Amino acid sequence: MKLHEYQAKELFACHGLPVPEGETAETVAEGLAVAERLGYPVAIKAQVHAGGRGKAGGVRLARNRAEAGEALEAILDMTLRTAQTGEQGLPVRQVLVEKGVAIRQEFYLSILPDRASGTMLIIGSGEGGMNIEEVAARTPERIARIHVDPLAGLQPFHVRRLAFELALSDVQERSFFDLMTGLYRAVTENDLLLAEINPLVFTADDTFLLLDAKAEVDSSSLFRHRDLAALRDDTDRDPLERKAARYNLNYIRLDGNIGTMVNGAGLAMATMDLIKRAGAAPANFLDVGGGANAVMIRHGFGILLADPRVRAILINIFGGILRCDVLARGVVEAARATAVNIPVVVRMEGTNVEEGRRILADSGLELINAVDIRDAAAKIAAMAGRL
Amino acid sequence: MSIFIDSDTRLLVQGITGREGRFHADQCRRYGTRIVAGVTPGKGGSEVDGTPVFNTVAAALRETRANASMIMVPPPFAADAIMEAADAGIRLVVCITEGIPLHDMLRVRSFLRLTGSRLIGPNCPGIITPGACKVGIMPGAIHTPGPVGVISRSGTLTYEVVHQLSGQGLGQSTCIGIGGDPVVGTSFIDCLRAFAGDPRTRGLVLVGEIGGSAEEEAARWIRDHLDIPVVGFIAGLTAPPGRRMGHAGAIVDGAAGTAAAKISAMRDCGIHVCEDLGNFGEFCAEVFRDCVSSP
Numbered sequence: 001m002k003l004h005e006y007q008a009k010e011l012f013a014c015h016g017l018p019v020p021e022g023e024t025a026e027t028v029a030e031g032l033a034v035a036e037r038l039g040y041p042v043a044i045k046a047q048v049h050a051g052g053r054g055k056a057g058g059v060r061l062a063r064n065r066a067e068a069g070e071a072l073e074a075i076l077d078m079t080l081r082t083a084q085t086g087e088q089g090l091p092v093r094q095v096l097v098e099k100g101v102a103i104r105q106e107f108y109l110s111i112l113p114d115r116a117s118g119t120m121l122i123i124g125s126g127e128g129g130m131n132i133e134e135v136a137a138r139t140p141e142r143i144a145r146i147h148v149d150p151l152a153g154l155q156p157f158h159v160r161r162l163a164f165e166l167a168l169s170d171v172q173e174r175s176f177f178d179l180m181t182g183l184y185r186a187v188t189e190n191d192l193l194l195a196e197i198n199p200l201v202f203t204a205d206d207t208f209l210l211l212d213a214k215a216e217v218d219s220s221s222l223f224r225h226r227d228l229a230a231l232r233d234d235t236d237r238d239p240l241e242r243k244a245a246r247y248n249l250n251y252i253r254l255d256g257n258i259g260t261m262v263n264g265a266g267l268a269m270a271t272m273d274l275i276k277r278a279g280a281a282p283a284n285f286l287d288v289g290g291g292a293n294a295v296m297i298r299h300g301f302g303i304l305l306a307d308p309r310v311r312a313i314l315i316n317i318f319g320g321i322l323r324c325d326v327l328a329r330g331v332v333e334a335a336r337a338t339a340v341n342i343p344v345v346v347r348m349e350g351t352n353v354e355e356g357r358r359i360l361a362d363s364g365l366e367l368i369n370a371v372d373i374r375d376a377a378a379k380i381a382a383m384a385g386r387l
Numbered sequence: 388m389s390i391f392i393d394s395d396t397r398l399l400v401q402g403i404t405g406r407e408g409r410f411h412a413d414q415c416r417r418y419g420t421r422i423v424a425g426v427t428p429g430k431g432g433s434e435v436d437g438t439p440v441f442n443t444v445a446a447a448l449r450e451t452r453a454n455a456s457m458i459m460v461p462p463p464f465a466a467d468a469i470m471e472a473a474d475a476g477i478r479l480v481v482c483i484t485e486g487i488p489l490h491d492m493l494r495v496r497s498f499l500r501l502t503g504s505r506l507i508g509p510n511c512p513g514i515i516t517p518g519a520c521k522v523g524i525m526p527g528a529i530h531t532p533g534p535v536g537v538i539s540r541s542g543t544l545t546y547e548v549v550h551q552l553s554g555q556g557l558g559q560s561t562c563i564g565i566g567g568d569p570v571v572g573t574s575f576i577d578c579l580r581a582f583a584g585d586p587r588t589r590g591l592v593l594v595g596e597i598g599g600s601a602e603e604e605a606a607r608w609i610r611d612h613l614d615i616p617v618v619g620f621i622a623g624l625t626a627p628p629g630r631r632m633g634h635a636g637a638i639v640d641g642a643a644g645t646a647a648a649k650i651s652a653m654r655d656c657g658i659h660v661c662e663d664l665g666n667f668g669e670f671c672a673e674v675f676r677d678c679v680s681s682p
Contacts, residue, residue, distance in 0.1 A: 113489050115569035115599055118496040150493040191490050221488035223463055252630050265567060266541025266596050269622035269632055270664050273646075276625045277663060285632055290485075290524070290542060291407075318543040318550070320512070320526050321407075349550060350526050373547065374665030 001217045004047045006096045007231050008215035012195075015186040017179065019210045022098030031072040032065065034097040040064050041100030044071045046092040049236060051214070052082035058092065061100065068097075090236045101211065102204035107166060108132050110196040111187045119147040120154075120187070122180075124162050128199030154184040171206055179208050190228060191221030240303050247299040249288060256281025257387055258380060259304035259313040261297075263288050263322045271316045274373065278381035283310045290321040297330025298337070305338050311387040313344045314380055316373065324348045324356025332363040343368055343383060347376040389516035389561040390536070390581040390588075391479060391505070392455060396520045399424045399444065399453035399477065401460055401468045403435050408459035411483075411524050412438065415457070418521040423451040444475040455479040457513065457522050465509060466491035469572075473504035480572070481522045482508035492570040499572060506572025512542040512564040523564070525549075533558015534587060534679045535671070538578045539594035540567050540601070544622055548594055551668030557675060560588040569598070575605035583613055590616050590675040593658070597623035597632065598644045603652040610656035616678055618671050619658040621646045 003011065009019040021038060024047065025031035035042045046058030053059050058080045062068035072095065081089035106128025114121035124144045127135045136143055144165035146158050159180045163173050179200075187195045196214040203209055222229040234242050244251030250265065254272075258280045262268035265287045272282040284307070288300050304313050317327050327348065335344075347370035348356050360367055370376035398415065402408040403425025413436055416422050422438050424447040431442030441447035444456065456472040458465060458480065465484040472480045487509050499506055507514055513523015518532035529546060531553045539545040545564055552559060563578050565571050575593065582588045591613070595602035602621065609617050624646040626632050653660050661670040 113493055113570070118493055118570055120493070149497055150490070151497040188490060191488050193489060218489050220462060220486045221490070224488075250632075252627070252632065254625075254627065262543075264541060264543030265632055266539070266544030266594070266622050267547060269596060269626055270544050270547070270620075272626070273622060273624045273662075274664055282625060285626070285630075287632075318546045320543060320546055321524055350529070350546060372665075377665045 001219045001222070001228075001232055002049045003215045003217065003231055004049070004094075004233065005045060005213055006047055008195075008213040009210060011190060011215060012183070012186055012210055012213055015182045015189075017182045017186065017210055018208055019213070020098045020101055022096055024094055024096050025072070026076075026094050028069060028072040028076060031076070031095055031097050032068055035062065035068040036065070038097065038099040040068070042068060043098045043100060044068065044075055045096045045098065046075050046078070046080055047094040047096055048080050048090040048092055049233075050080065050082050050090055053080065056080050056082045093235065101201060101209060103201045103211075104204055105202040106199035107202070108135070108198045109183070109200045110194065110198070111183055111192075112194045113150075114147065117147055118150075120150055120184070122146040122148065122158065122162060124166050126166055128201065132198065148184070153188070154181060172202055172208070175208055190225060191218040192216060193218050240307060244286070244300070244303050247296055249286060249296060249300050249303070251300070251303060252285040253307070254282050254284050256283045257309050257311040259283045259286075259307060259310035260316065261286045261288060261300050261304060261313070262316045263290060263292060263318065263320075263327075267316065267318060271314065274377050275314065275380055278377045278384060280380055280384035280387065283307060288322070292322050292326070292330075294326055294330040294333060297327055298334040301331055301334035302338060305334070305340065310342065312342055312380070312383050314376060315344065315346045316376060317348050317350070319348065319350030319353060319356070323352040324350060325352045325359060328356040328359035332359060332365065335363070335365050340365070345370050345376055345379045347373060389519065390578070390585050391507070391561065391563070392514055392516050392520045392522055394419075394519045396455050396522065397421050397423045397451065397453050398522055399426060399447050399451070399456045399472075400438075401426045401444065401456055401458045401472065403427060403438065403440060403459070404430050404433075405459060409435055411459060412436070412457075414527065415521050415523075418527040419518075420520045420522060423453050444471045444477065448475050448477070453477065455481065455522060458482040458484060458509075460484060462486040462488070466495050469495050469506060469509075470498050473499055473502040473506070478504050480504055480506045481511075481513050482506060482572070483511065483513055483524055484508070485510040487568070489568075489570060492568065496570060496572065505577075507563060508566040508571060510568045511566035511571070512545060514561065514563045516561045517559050525562070525564070529553055530562065531558040534560060534589040535592060535675065536560050536582045536585070536588040536590070537562035537592045537594070538575055538582075539564050540596050541594060541622065542567075545594060547664065548592060548620065548667055552592070552671055555668040555672040557668070557671055557679065560585060567596070575601050576608045579605060579608055579613065588615070589678045590671075591618070592671065593617055593619045595619065595621045595649055597621070597626050597646050597649070600644065602649040606653045606656035606658055609658060616674050617658045618674050619650070619653040619660045620664065620667065621649045621653070621660070
């Protein structure tokens with residue numbers, strides 16, 4: 001779960017980390033009031049879940065009221081398109097207005113759990129404000145990587161090493177230990193999958209400041225972070241994706257026109273690939289999960305039917321924990337609740353498959369039965385041209 | 388022969404009194420697995436389907452000499468359960484639970500390095516040595532004993548692959564689901580190393596998916612250390628970048644972790660990559676033709 005910049009900064013501030021003074025606004029008038037209170041110059045920053053905001057025009061500096069008004073008008077009205085948002089972009093509903101800062105030096109700093117090594121990884125660089133992947137590709141020697149054992153936690157030597165690698169001055173080093181300790185604790189205590197400060201700036205008043213901040217919370221940990229769960233902002237997500245999330249369905253909308261419903265993420269991806277091989281394109285990824293019940297199947301099928309681009313559906317279930325008879329009942333219930341006027345190919349195998357096939361056959365629904373995955377692919381291929 | 392589990396496995400089930408725990412413990416028992424104990428804190432002294440239940444893993448171990456544990460407890464308690472099993476001296480821990488926080492798993496992995504126990508999973512279907520022992524939630528009936536080892540990051544996709552192997556008369560030595568999370572206890576390479584020491588395994592199937600670089604590392608290990616044929620499959624060719632595809636670990640980050648990159652790395656290392664899941668069984672029959680038929 002990604003946090004907005006202002007949410008991340010509030011979270012980091014709670015751990016004693018220095019952030020610029022600022023406030024959010026949803027209208028031009030609100031934004032101007034904040035700017036007047038802070039005093040100029042101010043930075044006005046679009047609050048959307050996407051990187052690359054600066055390049056897309058979502059971050060602007062204003063030296064006076066007129067410029068602030070102009071920037072607020074522009075940003076609050078825009079649909080932000082960056083490399084991460086794709087073509088359709090994200091509408092901007094909220095901005096963060098912050099007091100301007102006199103920057104002396106910029107750094108890059110991030111902490112994340114590293115899947116390959118199983119450690120906490122700290123990445124630091126003197127190339128602040130840049131795209132870190134580009135820095136890594138161009139000048140890998142400018143990036144410091146420090147692995148921290150998650151049981152031992154952050155030790156003074158880790159911070160010392162990082163300080164030397166970043167060639168910090170004596171003045172900088174004095175506050176760096178507290179900064180690193182605070183950030184490390186913020187990551188571990190809040191189950192963050194990523195804390196990225198880019199840039200971390202050293203100001204003309206000789207203090208560090210988190211000028212920009214990104215944080216992503218592990219959704220699996222929300223059972224122990226009620227406060228963080230409340231920060232979820234789904235408004236920029238696809239409405240069908242939001243609906244699916246409410247029923248605990250893993251659903252991602254794609255560009256094609258063949259809807260899919262599968263149990264298990266690996267098989268769901270493989271089914272999408274199969275559709276592509278058959279000369280068609282998947283309209284979605286939908287993993288109903290191992291423990292799906294008839295209600296979840298009904299809602300999942302309902303979401304596929306609610307997508308106007310879906311011209312045919314492929315259901316592929318390998319029954320294990322999810323029994324084929326349960327699946328079949330869910331499909332029949334959903335089909336009875338909504339008029340199904342597109343072809344539906346069903347391929348079932350595994351636990352209670354005979355019972356499942358019988359339920360579908362007795363339902364009176366016009367379903368296309370596929371005997372195995374190859375047959376399912378052939379049936380999709382036969383339709384692909386006509387959809 | 389087989390790897391990690393066989394007919395000498397004496398299984399303990401943590402979370403045996405839960406609905407899922409009880410159901411799957413029973414399925415394992417029916418398959419032939421020796422289930423010697425269950426553990427649920429506070430339910431010690433009771434029985435589930437004839438299996439004695441203990442309050443702690445340590446107590447279960449004193450009474451039953453269990454040598455493996457299957458964990459079927461909810462995500463908030465799963466990391467604790469894994470560490471309890473390892474701390475008590477269980478050498479093989481299979482964790483089925485999906486949705487364990489990543490930070491918990493980092494601590495677990497560090498802790499297991501101290502105890503030396505092997506963890507399979509989490510977020511996995513488990514492990515099965517067909518005809519001998521099943522520790523997991525996979526449907527037992529699709530498996531047949533034989534010479535092909537299977538290693539996979541997925542659950543139901545593994546069932547599909549095994550189903551097609553069995554359909555071609557290609558039985559399995561051991562099938563392991565290593566789990567779909569970003570941090571798992573046993574890697575592809577750990578499994579490959581074990582299979583390399585098992586003379587009865589004469590062919591291998593590696594089922595991977597997008598995200599991370601485990602498949603690429605496995606491919607290089609295979610090139611350098613294995614001389615039996617390996618068939619590879621990668622799910623997620625059509626997955627859009629930056630989206631997490633169901634499994635917590637299945638995400639394409641920038642140019643890293645794509646299916647295309649994995650397939651090409653596997654081919655470069657001499658792995659036979661099958662791109663058509665519909666044709667997987669026949670593909671394997673062709674690749675394994677010479678090596679699995681001899682006794």
